[in-house]
Amino acid sequence: MKSSLKIGSIMGIPVKLHITFLLILPVFALVFSINEYPLGFAGTTPVILNYALSLLTTILLFACILLHELGHSYIAKSYGVEIKDITLLLFGGVSSMEEIPREPSQELRMAFAGPLVSFIIGFILLGANYILASTASGYGGTSIWLMFYILGSINIVLGLFNLLPAFPMDGGRLLRAWYAKRMSYVKATHYAAGFGKMFAFLMGLLGLFFNPWLILIAFFVYIGASEEDKSTTISVLLEKYNVSDIMSEDVRTVSPDITVEELSKFMFENKHLGYPVMQGNSLKGIVTFTDIRNIIPTDRFATLVSDVMTRDIISVSPEDTASEAFKVMTVNNVGRLLVVSDGELVGILSRSDLMRTMTLLNE
Structure with a gap:
């Protein structure tokens, strides 16, 4: 829905x-x-x-x-x-x-x-x-x-x-723009987000004594500041790398002709929740655990992967930056992207790959 x-x-x-x-x-x-x-x-x-x-x-x-x-x-x-x-x-x-x-x-x-x-x-x-x-x-x-x-x-x-000088309100972006004239964009975001969190804390204290609605607004502001700080840091750090630097080249694929029951066993054995669907050398779609989880067990033996797979493929190029891939994932609310070059599948990039890269960069 x-x-x-x-x-x-x-x-x-x-x-x-x-x-x-x-x-x-x-x-x-x-x-x-x-x-x-x-x-x-x-x-x-x-x-x-x-x-x-x-x-x-x-x-x-x-x-x-x-x-x-x-x-x-x-x-x-x-x-x-x-x-x-x-x-x-x-x-x-x-x-x-x-x-x-x-x-x-x-x-x-x-x-x-x-x-x-x-x-x-x-x-x-x-x-x-x-x-x-x-x-x-x-x-x-x-x-x-x-x-x-x-x-x-x-x-x-x-x-x-x-x-108000706090994300996600416009004032938070105005404050970041003011800071960004004096320091790096990431540091400006961190400072502006920190100010927003402090503002949210003070608003929450006022809400305890005067108006409970202020507590709800404070929570909204604190979450908004945290998310802006996190997403900006990730985007800027990932701009230094291409998709080809962090994607997985060893891609396991499945056939559109296998049943959902066979696919679920394959997922359990290989410890991944999403796979490209290939017929010969032709990429037909992608199937994930989300596509099959609502199919009742008795129907899984008669339902084929081709019946449930996603045919609208969201992909990136190996030359795209990791930051661009992260935006594509976020906008489309997906956990993995197929990496396609000249019409051929050359790799797969998961949200876990991006998070692992971020962890290594922050050490």
């Missing part, structure tokens, strides 16, 4: 709704419907108007979040960065980028673009609310112009929140 649904494309970038967005949509609408003026529509009559305004405000709020992400994406695309997609999630939106620019000035502009869009939207809506509210009849917490105030206020808060 897919966790995200594509709803369209903007600037050539696919826009998706995550299942968590569909879950939070009615919750936000409910919050707006029960909150009093000026941050909700409680008391609006008829009741159907209350619910309609609350739902519309929720939809427009996430449209503003989408514009925030498009701000990042527009600047990133101007620097040649490929944007895989933009996904609207439970806590907002995220742009899936091929790579964050390493040039500090580029990362600074790209990181600040999102909050800038939020500030622009916020001030325009608050200004429109101020002008129109004084002339619109029926204003007093029930007017449709109240949406302008709510959305304007939330966009200002969204812009300020994203400027």
Whole structure:
């Protein structure tokens, strides 16, 4: 089951709704419907108007979040960065980028673009609310112009929140860009991540005494800082090596004509959970333990590898850097890549190979 649904494309970038967005949509609408003026529509009559305004405000709020992400994406695309997609999630939106620019000035502009869009939207809506509210009849917490105030206020808060100097917020990237002008990119990331972790710790302490929601946000910030630090360190260190330097050349393959029962025994004997599927000299696909684990034992004798293998092969070239291979694994959420040169299988690269290399480099 897919966790995200594509709803369209903007600037050539696919826009998706995550299942968590569909879950939070009615919750936000409910919050707006029960909150009093000026941050909700409680008391609006008829009741159907209350619910309609609350739902519309929720939809427009996430449209503003989408514009925030498009701000990042527009600047990133101007620097040649490929944007895989933009996904609207439970806590907002995220742009899936091929790579964050390493040039500090580029990362600074790209990181600040999102909050800038939020500030622009916020001030325009608050200004429109101020002008129109004084002339619109029926204003007093029930007017449709109240949406302008709510959305304007939330966009200002969204812009300020994203400027907090901690990953994964935009402020963490701004802080890294500032550090990166004075030191190496890896060290700048480490310093910025360390600052973010300290910020998360202090936020968590405040949450213990004032608001439990701050504890959840602190956890989110701490994990984001740790992951950014780890992934950046891995990417930079692996840039020094090609796939051919660390791949396994002795590749064990299986035939598409063997049964899943035979494959499971083969996996047990050879201690690997994924194999290329070859018919003669022709590469047909790849089969992993994930492909067969849900097949009940009685069906394994009648099910062939060709019935369950993945035909859409994700591969890399032996000349690609190990860092590029790591990104391909991460983006596609796979544990191994086939290494193909001139249409021929020449090796296999697993996540374990990359981690082993990282361990040796860090010693």
